[in-house]
Amino acid sequence: MATNLLLAVSLQGVLQQIVFGLATGGLYASLALALVLIYRAMETLNFAQGEMATFTTFIAWSLLTYLHLPYWLVFPVTVALAVAGGVLVERVIIRPVERAPVITLVLVTIGLFAVFNGLSGLIWGYVVRPFPSPLPTSPVFVGGVGISYQDLGLIGVSTVVLVLLWLFFSRTRIGLMMRSAALYPQTSRLLGVRVGWMLALGWGLAAGVGAVSGMLVAPITVLDPNMMQSVLLYAFTAAVLGGIDSPLGAVVGGLLVGVLLALVGTYIPHAEDLRLAFGLVVIVVVLVFKPGGLFGHAHVERV
Amino acid sequence: MALLELDNVTASYGSIKVLHGISLTVDEGSVVAMLGANGAGKTTTLRAISGMVKVSGGIRFGGKSIAGLAPEAVARQRIAHVPEGRGMLAQLTVLENLQMGACLRRDREEVKRDLDRVFGYFPWMPDRAGQTAALLSGGEQQMLAIARGLMMRPRLLLLDEPSLGLAPTVVRSIFEIIARINREEGVTILLVEQNARVALRAAVRAYVLEVGEIAVSGSGNDLARNESVRRSYLGY
Numbered sequence: 001m002a003t004n005l006l007l008a009v010s011l012q013g014v015l016q017q018i019v020f021g022l023a024t025g026g027l028y029a030s031l032a033l034a035l036v037l038i039y040r041a042m043e044t045l046n047f048a049q050g051e052m053a054t055f056t057t058f059i060a061w062s063l064l065t066y067l068h069l070p071y072w073l074v075f076p077v078t079v080a081l082a083v084a085g086g087v088l089v090e091r092v093i094i095r096p097v098e099r100a101p102v103i104t105l106v107l108v109t110i111g112l113f114a115v116f117n118g119l120s121g122l123i124w125g126y127v128v129r130p131f132p133s134p135l136p137t138s139p140v141f142v143g144g145v146g147i148s149y150q151d152l153g154l155i156g157v158s159t160v161v162l163v164l165l166w167l168f169f170s171r172t173r174i175g176l177m178m179r180s181a182a183l184y185p186q187t188s189r190l191l192g193v194r195v196g197w198m199l200a201l202g203w204g205l206a207a208g209v210g211a212v213s214g215m216l217v218a219p220i221t222v223l224d225p226n227m228m229q230s231v232l233l234y235a236f237t238a239a240v241l242g243g244i245d246s247p248l249g250a251v252v253g254g255l256l257v258g259v260l261l262a263l264v265g266t267y268i269p270h271a272e273d274l275r276l277a278f279g280l281v282v283i284v285v286v287l288v289f290k291p292g293g294l295f296g297h298a299h300v301e302r303v
Numbered sequence: 304m305a306l307l308e309l310d311n312v313t314a315s316y317g318s319i320k321v322l323h324g325i326s327l328t329v330d331e332g333s334v335v336a337m338l339g340a341n342g343a344g345k346t347t348t349l350r351a352i353s354g355m356v357k358v359s360g361g362i363r364f365g366g367k368s369i370a371g372l373a374p375e376a377v378a379r380q381r382i383a384h385v386p387e388g389r390g391m392l393a394q395l396t397v398l399e400n401l402q403m404g405a406c407l408r409r410d411r412e413e414v415k416r417d418l419d420r421v422f423g424y425f426p427w428m429p430d431r432a433g434q435t436a437a438l439l440s441g442g443e444q445q446m447l448a449i450a451r452g453l454m455m456r457p458r459l460l461l462l463d464e465p466s467l468g469l470a471p472t473v474v475r476s477i478f479e480i481i482a483r484i485n486r487e488e489g490v491t492i493l494l495v496e497q498n499a500r501v502a503l504r505a506a507v508r509a510y511v512l513e514v515g516e517i518a519v520s521g522s523g524n525d526l527a528r529n530e531s532v533r534r535s536y537l538g539y
Contacts, residue, residue, distance in 0.1 A: 187390035192378035
């Protein structure tokens with residue numbers, strides 16, 4: 001009887017941690033999606049993705065605070081501004097180095113990281129600010145396991161973004177042109193595609209998805225210029241785990257990383273301090289044993 | 304009426320000059336062939352027309368200069384270039400390859416009709432529309448590349464070695480389709496070939512390139528009877 005009770009309690013505890021993990025995983029998933037979008041467009045990682053997201057979240061905060069616009073208006077307006085901003089960044093900063101080696105591109109995105117981080121600090125200051133959540137934090141209980149509406153929203157939004165992206169890339173003309181331009185730039189140009197603009201659009205989409213991610217993160221961590229930095233690391237982990245070129249992988253990877261971190265943090269003593277290291281360990285393990293990740297294409301090249 | 308005119312076109316890759324002043328004319332509605340050995344500049348000539356290499360000299364299409372335009376701008380003039388190696392969008396499906404051919408067009412109904420017409424030329428295609436292009440055989444890929452070009456509803460079709468690496472029977476059926484496209488669609492065709500025998504049979508006019516210059520030109524029949532052409536390119 002006593003052991004049964006203990007089992008029931010711990011099982012429920014594990015389930016509860018899994019649910020918490022899925023919710024945080026939704027945060028990682030949304031930023032991982034943005035990373036994957038850039039990777040698919042130009043086979044590089046955008047280290048500035050998190051800082052761009054923070055910057056756009058500050059814009060959302062300003063719209064809410066100074067213009068007193070309602071949240072449901074601010075959300076789409078911010079995403080639209082982010083898309084435009086992403087396109088602009090690609091056209092102005094990435095375009096001159098488009099054909100440069102990957103290492104150059106990576107360094108440029110690291111530079112962008114510093115620029116956006118500095119801009120956020122310069123404009124809005126290094127003060128911690130609350131950011132509203134559209135959903136209440138009151139929980140619902142399913143079989144004794146609690147989850148807040150806000151957490152449900154985190155999982156839901158990442159899933160919706162994934163489905164929208166999938167529809168966009170598989171069902172629309174522009175989506176097809178973007179895929180073709182990313183994979184086969186030469187042939188695509190011969191078919192009349194403006195490849196450079198497709199790339200810019202990829203940056204725009206990624207920035208838009210990043211803005212969504214920032215607005216999800218901010219109510220949970222509070223808004224400050226550095227809020228996305230640890231999220232970015234876990235998003236990298238998620239993207240690598242899922243397969244760096246797979247949007248589905250990004251979401252599944254994000255949720256998995258969230259759950260793993262929650263379980264590790266709860267059940268391994270002192271592991272709370274090792275969470276960041278844990279992310280890096282996952283990256284190394286995946287790259288060594290399954291470089292293509294769960295859903296990605298392993299990169300094979302004839303030399 | 305000349306649809307395409309090249310006037311003393313030169314082109315270089317870095318410091319190496321590959322085209323030393325090519326002049327040629329492609330009449331509207333005709334099939335013109337460019338023959339020559341490897342490295343003679345045939346592919347470069349097509350790439351020059353498409354804006355894929357920097358050129359000097361004049362390139363006029365439908366009376367307008369297209370020299371110096373970017374490849375995507377040339378494509379928008381409705382010049383379809385089936386490049387060397389077929390330019391498969393290998394990870395995309397057969398249908399997506401065809402849709403990419405029509406990706407700039409807004410006349411949806413017409414695109415649908417063109418798709419049916421293209422399927423008429425290549426009856427095997429509808430059944431395999433959902434497969435990735437990478438799974439097609441070499442001959443099927445060549446046909447898909449031509450079909451994709453047709454989806455652009457081109458005024459001029461540039462074909463770079465449509466016979467390359469294909470079995471003789473496949474080459475024959477591809478050239479039959481090329482002839483039909485020219486006849487039934489009225490599409491003007493400029494093709495590059497090493498297989499002079501089939502090319503000369505298909506072409507009303509042909510140019511022979513040697514190290515970046517035009518060595519001989521004339522009607523397909525004349526060249527087929529020209530002794531030096533026969534010896535160098537036809538092997539009898």
